[in-house]
Amino acid sequence: MKFSKATNYALHTMLFLISEAPDKPVGVQHLAEKQGVSPAYLSKILTKLVKSGLIDSVSGANGGYTLGAQRKDVSFLDVIHAIEGTASLFNCCLNGEKECLIQKVMVSAEKAMEEKLKMQKIVELDLGP
Amino acid sequence: MKFSKATNYALHTMLFLISEAPDKPVGVQHLAEKQGVSPAYLSKILTKLVKSGLIDSVSGANGGYTLGAQRKDVSFLDVIHAIEGTASLFNCCLNGEKECLIQKVMVSAEKAMEEKLKMQKIVELDLGP
């Protein structure tokens, strides 16, 4: 029960793109150096963000990754869902038992966290407190 | 990023002990059958709950697991912390950078979930609406 490093990399990449390179595409090598990750691995992570529509990729020379159109709206939850998936953090997997009260409580608590993460847009971090 | 099955088993065991056997010790075999788990594995999980002081174990024949003294106060968060640990779900692990804004947001959201789980006592589920 931990957030993966991939989520960490994805969030930092988004923050960097928004704050320092809103227009020009940035190569994966540059992004990887900033965070001390292997470019190949970061590329794999960013592909997920592309498929979720959070960023765009530009092929060819001078290519790289760039922000999508609606960049102002990207929330923490968007990034997390793109990387970790949208499945519930808890599933009871106990047979018949119709509805599991424990499951209900867990899902409710999970929603509380997601609500916070949905409210927080990444762009808000750029311009400090 | 998912809650482990162990947490699920632990929560169900706590609920069972509170609702159906507040005094008598219950053998791990009986508890395991109820949930379709191997007794050996469940025993390993319950040992964590014992070490955290949430339940007591009774050795010898007719032994088993029984509720501790302050059973009314056990919350979801207590059980989860006993099984999953109390470490933060997210750590930035990005070098110098003094304080990471992303880390702050994540921890804050995590706290929101924990607050909900701390409020919800397991005993409250027993007498459901």
Place this chain on the structure above:
DNA sequence: GCGTGATTACTCGGATACAAGATGTCCGAGTTTGAGCGG
């Protein structure tokens, strides 16, 4: 000067390797209950 091809700098996707943690099993050791047996 200009088109055409080759080179270069990129991303994309799949295949693969590696490590760590979750899950599950097995067995020996210690502990208590209860039954059996001898006095």
Place this chain on the structure above:
DNA sequence: CCGCTCAAACTCGGACATCTTGTATCCGAGTAATCACGC
């Protein structure tokens, strides 16, 4: 009837085996910009 011993029913703890998932690497394919060359 009493006390002793012994077996049975338990948990405890560690050591293992397995399986999934996260982490990471490598390479071939495709694509776009740029450079080189020849006309």
